[in-house]
Amino acid sequence: MAIVERPLAIGAGDDAIETNDRPLGSVTRPKETGSWKDWLTTVDHKKIGIMYGVAAMFFFVIGGAEALLIRIQLATPNGTLLSPDVYNQVFTMHGVTMIFLVAMPMGAAFTNYLLPLQLGARDVAFPRLNALSFWVFLFGGLFLNSAWLFGGGADGGWFNYAPNSSVTFSPSHGIDFYALGLQITGVASLVGAINLITTALNMRPKGMTLMRMPIFTWMNLVVQFLLLFAVPVISIALFQLTFDRLFDANFFNTEAGADPLLWQHLFWIFGHPEVYILILPSFGIVSEVIPVFSRKPIFGYSFMVASGVAIGFMGWGVWAHHMFVSGIGPISVAAFSLSTMFIAVPTGVKILNWLATIWGGKLRFNTAMLFAVGVVSMFTIGGLSGVTHSVAPADTQQTDTYYIVAHFHYVIFGGTLLGFFSGFYFWWPKMFGYKLNEKLGKTNFWLQIVGFNVTFGPMHILGLQGMSRRIDTYDAGFGFERWNFVATVGAFIIALGIAFFFVNVAVSRNQWIKAGRPNPGPDPWDARSLEWMTASPTPVHNFDEEIVVESQDEFWHRKYGYDENHNVVRIATAAEVAQDGSNTNVHLPSPSYFPILLALSMPIISYGLIYSLWLCIPGGMLMVYSMVGWIFEHPDDPNAAHDHHDDGHDGDDHGALPDSGTELEAGDGDEELVAVGAGAVGETVASDVVETEATDG
Amino acid sequence: MTRFTPSMRKGVKFLALLTAMFVFAACAGDAELDTRSNLAGPEAQSIESFMRVLLWITYIVFAFVLAITVEAWRRFRIKGDDYEDDEFPAQIDHSKWEIVWTIVPALILVGVFVFTLGLHNQLNSSEENPISLVVGDGANVEWEPEIVVVGQQWWWEYQYHFGDVELTAQRIETLPDADITTATQMVIPVGTEIELEITSRDVIHSHWIPSLNGKRDAVPGRQSAPWKIQADEPGVFFGQCTEFCGLSHSRMRMQVIALPMAEFQEWVTAQMEGVELSPETAAYVADLAAGGTTAPEGTEQRAVDTFRTKCASCHVLDGVTNGIVSRPEEQLVSGAAPNLTHFGTRTTFAGGIVNVWDPDTGDFNRNQLGQWLRDPSSIKANFTEPVSEDDARLRGMPNLGLTAQEVDDLVGLLEMTGAPPTVDGDSEFLISETGVE
Amino acid sequence: MASTTVPEAAATVTHDDHGHEEHATSYGMSNNKMAMWLFLSSDCLLFGALISTFLLYRTNISDGTPFAEPADVFDIPFTSLSSFVLLMSSLTMVLALSAVKRDDARNGRIWLLTTAFLGMIFIGGQVYEFTIFSAEGLQYSTNTWTSAFFTLTGFHGVHVSVGILMLLGTVAGTRESGLGKEKSETVELVGLYWHFVDIVWVIIFTVIYLIPIG
Amino acid sequence: MSVTESPETHHDHDAHDDHPSDRSYVMIAIGLAILTAVEVLLFVIEDQIADTLGVGSVKIALILLMIVKFWIVGAYFMHLKFDNLILTKLFISGLVLAVAVYFIMLSAFEFNFWNDGLLDQGLPGGIS
Ligand code: HEA
Ligand code: HEA
Numbered sequence A: 001m002a003i004v005e006r007p008l009a010i011g012a013g014d015d016a017i018e019t020n021d022r023p024l025g026s027v028t029r030p031k032e033t034g035s036w037k038d039w040l041t042t043v044d045h046k047k048i049g050i051m052y053g054v055a056a057m058f059f060f061v062i063g064g065a066e067a068l069l070i071r072i073q074l075a076t077p078n079g080t081l082l083s084p085d086v087y088n089q090v091f092t093m094h095g096v097t098m099i100f101l102v103a104m105p106m107g108a109a110f111t112n113y114l115l116p117l118q119l120g121a122r123d124v125a126f127p128r129l130n131a132l133s134f135w136v137f138l139f140g141g142l143f144l145n146s147a148w149l150f151g152g153g154a155d156g157g158w159f160n161y162a163p164n165s166s167v168t169f170s171p172s173h174g175i176d177f178y179a180l181g182l183q184i185t186g187v188a189s190l191v192g193a194i195n196l197i198t199t200a201l202n203m204r205p206k207g208m209t210l211m212r213m214p215i216f217t218w219m220n221l222v223v224q225f226l227l228l229f230a231v232p233v234i235s236i237a238l239f240q241l242t243f244d245r246l247f248d249a250n251f252f253n254t255e256a257g258a259d260p261l262l263w264q265h266l267f268w269i270f271g272h273p274e275v276y277i278l279i280l281p282s283f284g285i286v287s288e289v290i291p292v293f294s295r296k297p298i299f300g301y302s303f304m305v306a307s308g309v310a311i312g313f314m315g316w317g318v319w320a321h322h323m324f325v326s327g328i329g330p331i332s333v334a335a336f337s338l339s340t341m342f343i344a345v346p347t348g349v350k351i352l353n354w355l356a357t358i359w360g361g362k363l364r365f366n367t368a369m370l371f372a373v374g375v376v377s378m379f380t381i382g383g384l385s386g387v388t389h390s391v392a393p394a395d396t397q398q399t400d401t402y403y404i405v406a407h408f409h410y411v412i413f414g415g416t417l418l419g420f421f422s423g424f425y426f427w428w429p430k431m432f433g434y435k436l437n438e439k440l441g442k443t444n445f446w447l448q449i450v451g452f453n454v455t456f457g458p459m460h461i462l463g464l465q466g467m468s469r470r471i472d473t474y475d476a477g478f479g480f481e482r483w484n485f486v487a488t489v490g491a492f493i494i495a496l497g498i499a500f501f502f503v504n505v506a507v508s509r510n511q512w513i514k515a516g517r518p519n520p521g522p523d524p525w526d527a528r529s530l531e532w533m534t535a536s537p538t539p540v541h542n543f544d545e546e547i548v549v550e551s552q553d554e555f556w557h558r559k560y561g562y563d564e565n566h567n568v569v570r571i572a573t574a575a576e577v578a579q580d581g582s583n584t585n586v587h588l589p590s591p592s593y594f595p596i597l598l599a600l601s602m603p604i605i606s607y608g609l610i611y612s613l614w615l616c617i618p619g620g621m622l623m624v625y626s627m628v629g630w631i632f633e634h635p636d637d638p639n640a641a642h643d644h645h646d647d648g649h650d651g652d653d654h655g656a657l658p659d660s661g662t663e664l665e666a667g668d669g670d671e672e673l674v675a676v677g678a679g680a681v682g683e684t685v686a687s688d689v690v691e692t693e694a695t696d697g
Numbered sequence B: 001m002t003r004f005t006p007s008m009r010k011g012v013k014f015l016a017l018l019t020a021m022f023v024f025a026a027c028a029g030d031a032e033l034d035t036r037s038n039l040a041g042p043e044a045q046s047i048e049s050f051m052r053v054l055l056w057i058t059y060i061v062f063a064f065v066l067a068i069t070v071e072a073w074r075r076f077r078i079k080g081d082d083y084e085d086d087e088f089p090a091q092i093d094h095s096k097w098e099i100v101w102t103i104v105p106a107l108i109l110v111g112v113f114v115f116t117l118g119l120h121n122q123l124n125s126s127e128e129n130p131i132s133l134v135v136g137d138g139a140n141v142e143w144e145p146e147i148v149v150v151g152q153q154w155w156w157e158y159q160y161h162f163g164d165v166e167l168t169a170q171r172i173e174t175l176p177d178a179d180i181t182t183a184t185q186m187v188i189p190v191g192t193e194i195e196l197e198i199t200s201r202d203v204i205h206s207h208w209i210p211s212l213n214g215k216r217d218a219v220p221g222r223q224s225a226p227w228k229i230q231a232d233e234p235g236v237f238f239g240q241c242t243e244f245c246g247l248s249h250s251r252m253r254m255q256v257i258a259l260p261m262a263e264f265q266e267w268v269t270a271q272m273e274g275v276e277l278s279p280e281t282a283a284y285v286a287d288l289a290a291g292g293t294t295a296p297e298g299t300e301q302r303a304v305d306t307f308r309t310k311c312a313s314c315h316v317l318d319g320v321t322n323g324i325v326s327r328p329e330e331q332l333v334s335g336a337a338p339n340l341t342h343f344g345t346r347t348t349f350a351g352g353i354v355n356v357w358d359p360d361t362g363d364f365n366r367n368q369l370g371q372w373l374r375d376p377s378s379i380k381a382n383f384t385e386p387v388s389e390d391d392a393r394l395r396g397m398p399n400l401g402l403t404a405q406e407v408d409d410l411v412g413l414l415e416m417t418g419a420p421p422t423v424d425g426d427s428e429f430l431i432s433e434t435g436v437e
Numbered sequence C: 001m002a003s004t005t006v007p008e009a010a011a012t013v014t015h016d017d018h019g020h021e022e023h024a025t026s027y028g029m030s031n032n033k034m035a036m037w038l039f040l041s042s043d044c045l046l047f048g049a050l051i052s053t054f055l056l057y058r059t060n061i062s063d064g065t066p067f068a069e070p071a072d073v074f075d076i077p078f079t080s081l082s083s084f085v086l087l088m089s090s091l092t093m094v095l096a097l098s099a100v101k102r103d104d105a106r107n108g109r110i111w112l113l114t115t116a117f118l119g120m121i122f123i124g125g126q127v128y129e130f131t132i133f134s135a136e137g138l139q140y141s142t143n144t145w146t147s148a149f150f151t152l153t154g155f156h157g158v159h160v161s162v163g164i165l166m167l168l169g170t171v172a173g174t175r176e177s178g179l180g181k182e183k184s185e186t187v188e189l190v191g192l193y194w195h196f197v198d199i200v201w202v203i204i205f206t207v208i209y210l211i212p213i214g
Numbered sequence D: 001m002s003v004t005e006s007p008e009t010h011h012d013h014d015a016h017d018d019h020p021s022d023r024s025y026v027m028i029a030i031g032l033a034i035l036t037a038v039e040v041l042l043f044v045i046e047d048q049i050a051d052t053l054g055v056g057s058v059k060i061a062l063i064l065l066m067i068v069k070f071w072i073v074g075a076y077f078m079h080l081k082f083d084n085l086i087l088t089k090l091f092i093s094g095l096v097l098a099v100a101v102y103f104i105m106l107s108a109f110e111f112n113f114w115n116d117g118l119l120d121q122g123l124p125g126g127i128s
């Protein structure tokens, strides 16, 4: 009943699968993966994860370049590199880019790639929606950054307080791009959250109870819940802002009696859970890396899970610590001060449990481990300065100074980003089939960690010396020169360190190719969780057969047992236990054009809202077209490599199964959901039009 | 030794250095905005003493975490890249330890919170301490020291209301005219707790004098929850707007000048009067105010004339703009421009970034004032364009296209508006350096 | 009842050589259904933000209008009627689902169309209310109250409209393939969405229209 | 979502037969209609009640009725009562979170749930 042409089943058609004795790796065999179109239409969670990572890296270079501009401007007093106007755009776009287009999608990259694998699932619950999330995010990010080409980026700071964000005070279109761009990326996060929660809750194989899920998966489940509930809050705030700016609503119009604190509350109700959205994936990575390289199980698994859940939960009750000086009443201030402080308790549990995991272990300090241990100490610095902010009276001196800038770079760079780098080094062989070079990796690490401390360490001092944030210059007389210069030097050391990462990727890849592409094996680190139980790079279908899970750290327990003295003994090698990825008879979800098309319609509509409502018409048509096409496209290409019913279906064992409508395996089900899912997406974007037409007229 | 050990060593040393850096952070500065040294107000001082404790807690916790990491690295790292099959350290029993490190931090934090509450209450309570002042025509008032602080892009206005005005209940637009209005510079009596009513006319700003107390946002449409400052010694205290407020946020500064009671009284008396002009010019102004159209004679009258035609639509200068109702709200988004009556008594202008009096020579800063009048944006970034096609209002001081002659005249006129306040006759002490360039 | 008959202990990804996958999941329900509920629970925060914004500005109506308080504006009998219509559409929705589950496609279709029709009446009522309001001087940009009110009810209206499209889409999309009981999950999901939109209105009706101020 | 839930537990598998019949759906709808009528009635006679019992009682009554209607639709029309408990948990977590968070937010605005909003009481900014 397809009313739209069925997409080509590249790489997943009969031929592609059945003529290969080894199914495709994710990116390693371009010859066999077919053309670049494959990437545009893929619904494979691994490819999507990798694309998330590449896109995030791309934006990281942009955001990093902006950071370097900031640092050059501030290296000396009365810097003149950037005009005040440009400076304001640069730091705003730096913040927005780094938070929404680097740290969040990088988390999504790891989650997408690893969450199904760690569960032992074949894909996420809704592969096409997954592709949609990615494209929506990418186009949203490009849209946001395209503001530079259309008269300048947003200039209101990343939290963009009203009423400075109104047309009167920011007449350029930068903030329209901000509002609509973040709206779009929000759609991506929301769709992703629904998808991944469903996956983690509902797609676990037999035996994989919640309390056997790896901590990485657990932390990301928490993250997805945070997204699920936080995104709508910022959505509304952004809608209100958009309506104020484009259609003369009065949400933040103080002349009409509006209260500007409304924006602050809504933003931070989202914003604080957001910071835990940024950090928890990294906590998850560290919790995977440290046990492997300590050769010990994680210390206190259930406490680690519980503290992660507790952080996620408490994160909802602390938002007003960003508003201690906004003039909310003293009782609120005291209450939020209290709640904020106590987040240090579950976070401390994590830090100390990691230390206890290391303690007494057999520590292999390779690059992944170095980065992970780096997180433990660097995040602690940031967390501790966070505790000094949580003391509301003290925060009245600190807030909006570089002391805050120091805090959040320590937690974000020292926590989130270092964690991601740890993850790169750790999972690279699983993703791409070769290890990254250790020597270059260590150079990367040391440059990064030294540069990072040289950059952001001095900012503590600057802040306490009274240097305000978001200032484009400072005078020589205030005593800020020395440390600002040091910080700038540090920023370039970081840049060098990160350059080493890129060099490392290129060099390692070349070495690997030169060496004839040796396979690192399924389990290069003697690791513990299920993603290591299949070939490297991960075959398209993930696992050859279903894994029945019997314990936490299932893979490890298949490799090792205990002798009568309760000493650990090896009972099997990784190669014996792991699956070789040779199964060719696995049902795969089929690629689709509609996710990318649907995603593409959103920036078009957004340009239309800003520049000319006429453009909304083709945008809207594209949206409707792709939604309809999506719904009527069979999620499974009948030509794809799989047998349905016809060969050897032993229905009796399984009870009476309905024919359709309840086909629950991956790739099967998003038909109905998208009617709603896409409806919701459409709604979010389209409703500004409908909305104002309904109300204006 | 594995090959990465030397770099590890370096790292450890580096981290130790880093810790040391933080510990000595406090010694780094004697800058005007420093939150930790040269504190002159009891609030700022209490915050700092608490901060010192807090920082020590963080140093200790961090040192602990770092020490364990380093010690673990020292003791437990293995050489080479691969494990022997029999190397399986046992896990420590965890429940007991987990309870320890749930409870210990919680106890520390309970302690911190108790002191936080105390300090919080101290900062948010206010005491009654009326002081008696002679205002206007020798009338004596009991003034409960309360100053209205109004932020706008990109300068601060301070209003002193000596009458019986309920400040907290009104929006800034509906407040009656203040008895004294200053810009950029708040003058307060020493040793007295001053209550601040902080608000804004356009976007959110934040008022911050680090030596005296923490900051408080100026939110349009809201009166801040009460905030206060107090200076225990005379002096000039710098401040900076700390909530991002647009283009010239970095150039939105202010000063508090704390004067001993007697000097404060003198200052008040002087501020309650208009500018002192020569009798002829005064008569000329009176004539103009009554609707006369006499042509100006001499520099002073020419300056008055220029001010009345070019400046008075936004600025007030008591004694010069008599008879003119200035309507800044028609020309400016913020709806306010500084009252220039006592321009000369200030130490800074242009949002606190340029000195009125040259700190080296003590002379009136004619050059920069002239520059400002010729082209304000060259000193402080402004939006030079109107808001939009249908809204012609501006943000910041426009370029009025004044001739060199007019600029000179105006500078001369502004120089007549007063001399900086003094403490024991020593005005130099109060002219602190500020400003770009 | 087929939709939930799932064998115990069935797992997700059985790919035995000859096997048909088990269509079963950890919680024994379809992914679609769980996803729908997740979406709805996330929508609670969406509407929560809109409702709180309205509450914050709810007395701020006098600015630029001849009204002193919201009670002067609302036409309660009219709104009660349209609320009633929406509530009854929930009934027709469950009846549709129940018919589809009985494999009674004909009645299923009728009830679905009735539901959509009732939804349209509700939307019509809302459009009418908006027209009246704007004729009385309550435009979108008049004051904070109007902005908040129109945005809240407008968002709800958009939700209802999307629901109507989904209902009509379900009817249209099953013309060829039939609305047999294998489609009951589709109908169920549409129904969940529809009922949610209904309960949001239950809240809006009480909190915005009925609860007196003062 | 409970941590202890194992994937194998499927709670209400045999509960399906308890699904309400069409007849009971109609009865439920009638009940809802009656509740709505009571709500409107309360609104109409609000002044009388307010005189004797205070405005607060009208509000409490209306809110209680709202909750009951909400619950009925959720439990029966949306099947929460008969479906797997996990769905109820997921939905309730969003609902409760929304109510709690926005309640706290409005309280921080000194929004008084039992009296007016704050904006007509002069300037915002105060103690809570
Ligand atoms: C990854 C992101 C991330 C994380 C994880 C955190 C974690 C924390 N943050 Fe941070 N924060 C940000 C990102 C983050 N923050 C950002 C981006 C901003 C600024 C936004 C802006 O203004 O632009 C900000 C701003 C910010 C403020 C507002 C400052 C201001 O503007 O005035 C406050 C105030 O309380 C705060 C507090 C905290 C606290 C208490 C934690 C806690 O979770 C930290 C807990 C961790 C520890 C405490 C360390 C480990 C614990 C132990 C070893 C146990 C022993 C400890 C003790 C006994 C104390 N943060
Ligand atoms: C994920 C979050 C994240 C990350 C990773 C960073 C990374 C960095 N940040 Fe940023 N920052 C924020 C989030 C982040 N920041 C936020 C939210 C704000 C607040 C904004 C606001 O106030 O609104 C902020 C604000 C902020 C300020 C304050 C601006 C102000 O208040 O005026 C400064 C100042 O130094 C700064 C510096 C840096 C530096 C030097 C880095 C470095 O670590 C960057 C290192 C990366 C690179 C250098 C890129 C590497 C690229 C290459 C190696 C390729 C080479 C390419 C070229 C040189 C073109 N950041």
Ligand code: CUA
Pocket: B151, B152, B154, B204, B205, B206, B241, B242, B243, B244, B245, B246, B249, B250, B252
């Ligand atoms: Cu005013 Cu920043």
Ligand SMILES: [Cu+2]
Pocket: A271, A272, A275, A318, A319, A321, A322
């Ligand atoms: Cu926070």
